Amino acid sequence: MDDDWRLPCKADVLRLRAAMNRAIRRFFLDRDFLEIETPIRIPAPAPESHIEPVTSGEWCLQTSPELCMKRLLAAGYPKIFQICKCFRAGERGAHHLPEFTMVEWYRAGTDYLTLMDDCEILIARIAEELGLGDTAYWHGRRICLTPPWERITVREAFARYAGLSLEEVLMRDRFDEIMVCAIEPHLGMERPVFLYEYPATLGALARVKAENQEVAERFELYIAGLELANAFSELTDPVEQRRRFEEASRNLRLKKCPTYPLPERFLASLSRMPPSAGIALGMDRLAMILADQITIDAVVAFTPESL
């Protein structure tokens, strides 16, 4: 609309996002991370059963920068981060945009627990730099950001909020539905929560726990019921990774989804990748929390529908 040319309602939130970017860069540069950029348009994404790339000619747009960043880890860059656009076909809702912004970072020589510490310090620091102090006010709630944050296993969460065992839920193929409808609305309402130890079958690029092969070293960060970040101790076994990719590709073909060649160069580099941990954090959703907005539309200058 013509009278929207100044986008006046977005002024505060656009300034807040710029300040978030500055705070994030300062956080990583203070810790000797290297800021990198990797190609957005790629020939071979990681096949994932429930993530569909946006096609771009014969290639596609990245659904996350994971593969290229891991190749950099394998090439000897031990601490890297980037802020980039990711694309996922068909994802549009109050918390979803088909084009969104992630900050993704990797640390060689650590596991996913270190990334929980990173999240606590990073988000607390962003809030402080935005002048929010140690509290986020979201939709009438007061969310305390002071570390340490709550940590609960996926198994505990299903028992506590849905009264169900993980085995039962997985057997009935209801994991996602119960997670979204019954569990997520409780997560991170008073302070942020790390949900950790996912079933091994739900961590396509994650390492399984040495002492329990049923569980993947994966966590998700939740604030105010919003899924903000996903982290793994990364799988570095090329044989196992290929097996999981082939399985996901088979599932995609069964569902008649478009498939791409396997990312062979990534698989070839995996044997040189040091033990590492990596995480992707959704910037748009973090902006929703920090700007007290209940839709993702409110924190971007333009939605696809407004173009």
Added chain:
Amino acid sequence: MYTASDLRKGLRIKIDNDPYIITEFNFVKPGKGQALYRCKLKNMVNGNQFERTFRSVDNFETADLQEKKMQYLYQEEGKYCFMDNQSYEQVFLAEEQVGDAKNFLLDNIEVEILFFEDRPLGISLPNFIDVTVIKADPWAKGDSVSGNTKPVTVQTGYQVQVPPFIEEGEKIRIDTRSGEYLTRVKG
């Protein structure tokens, strides 16, 4: 045929031989998990509402709904008769299907009837109709106790609150959506 990704607010689909309208819609998806489509649905025949979560593999039949312009003929024993002026086909609607519209069914008025397959579901009236007041108390000048309105009865038997100056035999305009008096109609 629709797939789950076609679902949106206002879409009308067929489930178990009934037409449903989606009254609320939310796309939700765990980052690594399945896309889920959370809907509130309303049965267009009986008005029952329920919530349901669909998955991307779910398919839906389209609801064969169409609106036809029809003319109101008469009412008999709680059945309201309407006729299609082109085909001369007649249909009967029960009182609960007609709902509040029964208050505004003037003889020969043209309405739109929504059909699901061959079943009439309900009617929609013109937004405004002009009706004659058939019963009204005279305007008691200076009567401030009774407030700013008084009840009158119009030709369909409907009672409505009007300003005190409206008299028997006058025409008034009513908004059929709210059932409220709008204005006096001259001539």
